[in-house]
Amino acid sequence: MLNIFKHVENHIRVRSHFRTNKLSRFMHIDANINHALSGLVSDGSSSEWCEIAYPKLIKLTRLLKGLDLISGRLVNVEEKRVVNDEFLVESMRKFKLTGAAFLKYRSIQQVLSKGGVQSVCVDKPVYDEPFALNSLKRVCDVLGLSAQHRKLVRLAVCPQVTQHQIWTGALAEILNQLKYEMNVKENGCMTKGDTMAQQVVVNCLKFLDDVVSYGPESGSWMQVAPKKGANSPPSAKWADLLEMFDDLINCLKYDQEFLVYVIKLDIMKEGLAQIKDVLVDKNIGYKEVRHQQSLVQKKLTKFLGHSSRCLFTLLLYYLYGSIQDIELDICCWLSEDDGGNKYCLCVGKILTSDGDKMVRRAVKQLDRALGVIKFVHEMAEMKEILELQGHIWCLGSESRSLSYRGHNFFVHGISL
Numbered sequence: 001m002l003n004i005f006k007h008v009e010n011h012i013r014v015r016s017h018f019r020t021n022k023l024s025r026f027m028h029i030d031a032n033i034n035h036a037l038s039g040l041v042s043d044g045s046s047s048e049w050c051e052i053a054y055p056k057l058i059k060l061t062r063l064l065k066g067l068d069l070i071s072g073r074l075v076n077v078e079e080k081r082v083v084n085d086e087f088l089v090e091s092m093r094k095f096k097l098t099g100a101a102f103l104k105y106r107s108i109q110q111v112l113s114k115g116g117v118q119s120v121c122v123d124k125p126v127y128d129e130p131f132a133l134n135s136l137k138r139v140c141d142v143l144g145l146s147a148q149h150r151k152l153v154r155l156a157v158c159p160q161v162t163q164h165q166i167w168t169g170a171l172a173e174i175l176n177q178l179k180y181e182m183n184v185k186e187n188g189c190m191t192k193g194d195t196m197a198q199q200v201v202v203n204c205l206k207f208l209d210d211v212v213s214y215g216p217e218s219g220s221w222m223q224v225a226p227k228k229g230a231n232s233p234p235s236a237k238w239a240d241l242l243e244m245f246d247d248l249i250n251c252l253k254y255d256q257e258f259l260v261y262v263i264k265l266d267i268m269k270e271g272l273a274q275i276k277d278v279l280v281d282k283n284i285g286y287k288e289v290r291h292q293q294s295l296v297q298k299k300l301t302k303f304l305g306h307s308s309r310c311l312f313t314l315l316l317y318y319l320y321g322s323i324q325d326i327e328l329d330i331c332c333w334l335s336e337d338d339g340g341n342k343y344c345l346c347v348g349k350i351l352t353s354d355g356d357k358m359v360r361r362a363v364k365q366l367d368r369a370l371g372v373i374k375f376v377h378e379m380a381e382m383k384e385i386l387e388l389q390g391h392i393w394c395l396g397s398e399s400r401s402l403s404y405r406g407h408n409f410f411v412h413g414i415s416l
């Protein structure tokens with residue numbers, strides 16, 4: 001228990017003799033409360049449950065103030081600092097689950113109905129616990145699309161997001177972010193595995209730089225394929241980068257700080273495996289290079305399906321130039337008319353603080369979620385009228401609204 005206190009002390013900015021008292025009070029939660037909250041999602045349907053859950057939310061909010069989960073990592077949003085603490089990470093998961101279950105019963109219908117929306121749609125999917133928007137399938141599930149509309153979506157989306165420059169750009173974005181974080185860690189404690197991984201990252205980026213540098217804008221289109229002698233090295237292939245990704249994953253897979261990148265690298269291996277035999281050698285001549293680039297797009301389009309997280313990463317990069325995950329705490333549909341032709345889709349985040357940086361970051365993530373959903377809805381050629389809203393809940397927050405990039409966002413307090 002004392003080890004837990006020492007870990008958490010580092011992330012609570014109060015004088016040391018108050019820290020242990022604060023954590024002691026938090027850890028000493030009545031056994032009856034823990035027992036009552038053990039079935040969070042299933043039992044969040046009574047006033048009695050909400051009365052028990054509310055004090056739990058207050059305690060968790062105080063403990064986790066200013067922190068949030070970003071791409072699976074706990075981050076101090078104000079300081080832009082990753083917090084490596086298993087106790088706090090688990091506490092954040094409990095906070096999100098408790099908050100979502102509480103809102104499901106207590107606040108969602110009351111709050112959203114004030115905006116002129118009549119009722120929650122029973123025939124549309126509702127997500128009342130935290131989830132990641134991480135595949136086309138998940139977006140199609142949220143929209144409740146039929147098999148026919150899902151086929152339209154894939155046929156429309158794949159050729160756009162598998163273009164050669166999108167593919168190489170997404171790979172470079174992941175590697176550059178990893179390189180940046182490794183350079184930051186270099187000032188601290190670097191292991192032998194980290195040092196090896198750094199070199200592999202450099203080699204991966206050089207590989208991509210060689211691939212990208214051969215294009216119409218670079219002047220290389222004037223070159224012709226040189227004659228190859230018997231001693232010429234074999235042409236490079238995407239399999240070479242796939243092998244480097246394997247090496248990089250092996251170097252970092254036990255390092256919790258870089259686990260999010262290990263996952264991303266593993267996701268992108270799905271695409272690399274499909275194009276491993278495609279050439280990337282600049283010495284094969286411009287026309288052949290263009291043919292090989294076309295093969296990359298064709299193979300990725302053919303083999304990356306609805307459930308592919310690799311395909312979804314390419315979609316995020318295509319739309320936003322970002323590969324960061326989209327995490328939501330709540331998602332529900334509401335209907336405004338009896339004809340069932342006009343719907344409002346609401347996505348939400350539950351925060352531990354309503355500070356400007358916290359709210360701004362939540363708004364940007366919700367905006368990305370709404371943008372992806374809108375894009376897929378348009379690709380599905382749906383006839384229904386769709387309104388999109390983002391909602392943010394925080395304990396003790398005052399209700400207010402704001403607009404960002406054409407979307408409306410609403411901030412709500414959480415109370416009994």
